[in-house]
Amino acid sequence: MPPRPPSADSQRPLSRNLIPLVRLLAFVRPYRGRVLLAAVALLIAAGSVLAFGQVIRTLVDSGLGSEAPGALDRALLSFLAVVLVMSLAVFGRSFLLNWLGERVVADIRRAVFERVLALDVGFFETTRTGEVISRLTADTALLQVVVGSTLAMALRALLLVAGGILMLAVTSPKLTALVLLGTPAILVPVWLLGHRVRRLSRASQDRLADVGAYVDEVLHGIRTVQAFCHEPIDRRRYRDRVEQAFAAARQRSLLSALLASTVMALTFGAIGLVLWFGGQEVLAGNMTGGELSAFLFYALLVASSVGGLSEVTAELLRGAGASERLLELLGQEPQIQPPREPRALPSPGIGRIEIRDLTFAYPAHPDNPVLEGLSLGIAPGEKVALVGPSGAGKSTLFQLLLRFYDPQQGGIRLDGLDLRDLHPTDLRQRIAIVPQDPVIFGADAWENIRYGLADVSDDAVRQAAEAAQATEFLDRLPQGFGTFLGERGVRLSGGQRQRIAIARAILRDPLVLLLDEATSALDAESERLVQRALETLMECRTSLIIAHRLATVRKVDRILVIDRGRLAASGRHDELMAADGLYARLARLQFHADQELDPRLPITAETQPSEKAGIEAA
Numbered sequence: 001m002p003p004r005p006p007s008a009d010s011q012r013p014l015s016r017n018l019i020p021l022v023r024l025l026a027f028v029r030p031y032r033g034r035v036l037l038a039a040v041a042l043l044i045a046a047g048s049v050l051a052f053g054q055v056i057r058t059l060v061d062s063g064l065g066s067e068a069p070g071a072l073d074r075a076l077l078s079f080l081a082v083v084l085v086m087s088l089a090v091f092g093r094s095f096l097l098n099w100l101g102e103r104v105v106a107d108i109r110r111a112v113f114e115r116v117l118a119l120d121v122g123f124f125e126t127t128r129t130g131e132v133i134s135r136l137t138a139d140t141a142l143l144q145v146v147v148g149s150t151l152a153m154a155l156r157a158l159l160l161v162a163g164g165i166l167m168l169a170v171t172s173p174k175l176t177a178l179v180l181l182g183t184p185a186i187l188v189p190v191w192l193l194g195h196r197v198r199r200l201s202r203a204s205q206d207r208l209a210d211v212g213a214y215v216d217e218v219l220h221g222i223r224t225v226q227a228f229c230h231e232p233i234d235r236r237r238y239r240d241r242v243e244q245a246f247a248a249a250r251q252r253s254l255l256s257a258l259l260a261s262t263v264m265a266l267t268f269g270a271i272g273l274v275l276w277f278g279g280q281e282v283l284a285g286n287m288t289g290g291e292l293s294a295f296l297f298y299a300l301l302v303a304s305s306v307g308g309l310s311e312v313t314a315e316l317l318r319g320a321g322a323s324e325r326l327l328e329l330l331g332q333e334p335q336i337q338p339p340r341e342p343r344a345l346p347s348p349g350i351g352r353i354e355i356r357d358l359t360f361a362y363p364a365h366p367d368n369p370v371l372e373g374l375s376l377g378i379a380p381g382e383k384v385a386l387v388g389p390s391g392a393g394k395s396t397l398f399q400l401l402l403r404f405y406d407p408q409q410g411g412i413r414l415d416g417l418d419l420r421d422l423h424p425t426d427l428r429q430r431i432a433i434v435p436q437d438p439v440i441f442g443a444d445a446w447e448n449i450r451y452g453l454a455d456v457s458d459d460a461v462r463q464a465a466e467a468a469q470a471t472e473f474l475d476r477l478p479q480g481f482g483t484f485l486g487e488r489g490v491r492l493s494g495g496q497r498q499r500i501a502i503a504r505a506i507l508r509d510p511l512v513l514l515l516d517e518a519t520s521a522l523d524a525e526s527e528r529l530v531q532r533a534l535e536t537l538m539e540c541r542t543s544l545i546i547a548h549r550l551a552t553v554r555k556v557d558r559i560l561v562i563d564r565g566r567l568a569a570s571g572r573h574d575e576l577m578a579a580d581g582l583y584a585r586l587a588r589l590q591f592h593a594d595q596e597l598d599p600r601l602p603i604t605a606e607t608q609p610s611e612k613a614g615i616e617a618a
């Protein structure tokens with residue numbers, strides 16, 4: 001597995017230009033027709049604004065300057081005609097571009113979320129979830145504004161600048177030459193300031209993402225936070241982060257404001273000069289009053305558009321920063337990919353697992369293998385308990401069986417096929433996992449048990465719940481199975497959550513069952529119910545159980561003792577006790593867990609009481 005770059009976060013380059021926005025064009029392509037219509041509307045709207053200059057010229061020269069009766073009326077009529085055309089065009093432009101902005105951002109949101117879902121679990125170890133959430137929410141919201149309105153404003157301003165300059169040249173080439181000569185004096189400071197605004201924009205977005213990530217972390221662990229009275233520290237840290245974000249934003253705002261005011265001062269100063277020169281020309285008879293009025297109109301139009309452009313440039317670059325971050329996510333390739341030609345598992349499956357010479361290190365610690373040369377075989381329908389000290393690699397084996405990671409050496413075969421030759425979906429559909437701390441989603445019990453199996457009847461869900469001993473408490477809820485169980489719903493006990501997870505697994509009718517027993521002791525009644533549910537679940541299927549209870553260990557066909565990523569021993573409970581190895585030590589330790597430590601027990605590094613052993617007291 002190639003090593004992943006440390007973190008998308010720390011290596012993020014600053015957006016220096018608008019290229020990332022251009023790369024989003026791929027998302028606009030499906031809506032070419034509307035883009036074309038919007039462009040036409042944009043052109044007409046800009047054209048009609050420019051036409052106002054001519055209306056003003058006519059108004060001044062023939063309406064006000066001549067005695068011809070009706071000239072003023074005609075001028076007003078043409079003015080109103082231009083207003084009508086312009087308002088229709090503005091309506092079209094505004095609606096179409098906003099529509100495009102919303103549509104494109106909705107598509108981007110979907111694409112990014114779909115990509116994130118496809119990424120391997122390793123990605124989420126190197127990237128904070130808050131960071132990903134911030135990209136999906138804050139960055140897409142920013143992009144929505146940029147694509148929907150800022151871009152339209154920028155295009156409009158660009159057209160007005162270009163058209164305005166053209167009309168200036170048509171009206172008075174001499175004055176235009178003067179204006180153009182003075183332009184660099186405006187553009188150079190604008191460019192310099194704009195460059196700094198861009199860099200600060202990106203920095204301020206990054207600080208905001210930090211704030212989001214921190215909130216996510218604290219809220220997820222709110223119970224721990226409060227239990228350890230960690231609030232003052234979190235308050236301080238959060239305040240620091242918010243202040244950092246504010247400092248970055250303040251600096252950006254300061255420079256943006258400076259940029260805007262500089263542009264204004266320079267352009268309007270220049271207009272004053274133009275007025276003075278133009279006045280001289282009119283006095284000398286080289287220009288009519290109408291021409292000077294039109295010239296001034298165009299000059300003001302160009303100046304305000306340049307001002308507008310400089311303001312929206314900062315926003316556009318913020319959008320470029322946002323799209324860069326979104327494209328970064330879109331460009332992430334999952335490390336776990338289906339093979340080009342996936343092989344199909346036999347149907348119905350057999351449930352034979354062979355692990356050969358398995359060596360695996362997590363991407364975060366490539367030099368520190370968690371499993372080393374592990375080899376074992378599990379027969380179809382066999383129930384196997386995995387036992388061993390904490391950190392031995394038991395959960396890691398589950399992760400590899402689900403192909404969340406690929407091993408560096410050796411491999412795992414299910415029904416004779418290497419996991420890497422299977423489509424991960426095909427593999428995972430054959431496996432069900434009951435984790436130590438099952439997740440309950442924001443939905444009712446029906447949904448929580450069904451979890452993705454759309455075409456399963458309510459009756460089947462109920463049967464699964466029955467087999468998992470879950471109806472007993474679900475029926476007692478206010479709306480029975482229809483009760484909302486997730487966040488802000490009912491709080492379920494550990495044993496109840498486990499039974500929901502067991503029902504979920506029963507409904508899937510998996511070939512292979514992975515069960516991570518809860519380490520926390522359940523009360524005797526819950527324990528009995530969970531055990532009964534598990535027995536039903538394990539019937540006739542290959543089951544691997546990370547066992548913490550003696551009751552479980554006694555019922556399995558075979559116990560595998562894992563120690564430091566290797567198979568240390570295997571056999572039945574009595575055999576392993578007789579062998580008096582690591583298993584016997586762990587088991588004895590557990591027998592006496594609630595009492596004082598057995599003084600006859602040899603205490604070694606592996607059996608320190610502080611260390612969580614593999615088997616809980618029965």
Ligand SMILES: Nc1ncnc2c1ncn2[C@@H]1O[C@H](COP(=O)(O)OP(=O)(O)OP(=O)(O)O)[C@@H](O)[C@H]1O
Nearest residue numbers: 125362364365370389390391392393394395396397
């Ligand atoms: N995502 C990860 N990245 C890096 N190291 C990890 C990761 N998950 C686990 N480890 C390390 O791998 C080793 C084995 O962990 P694993 O969770 O498989 O142990 P375990 O036998 O299941 O322990 P326990 O009974 O406490 O759950 C530990 O040293 C742990 O620190």
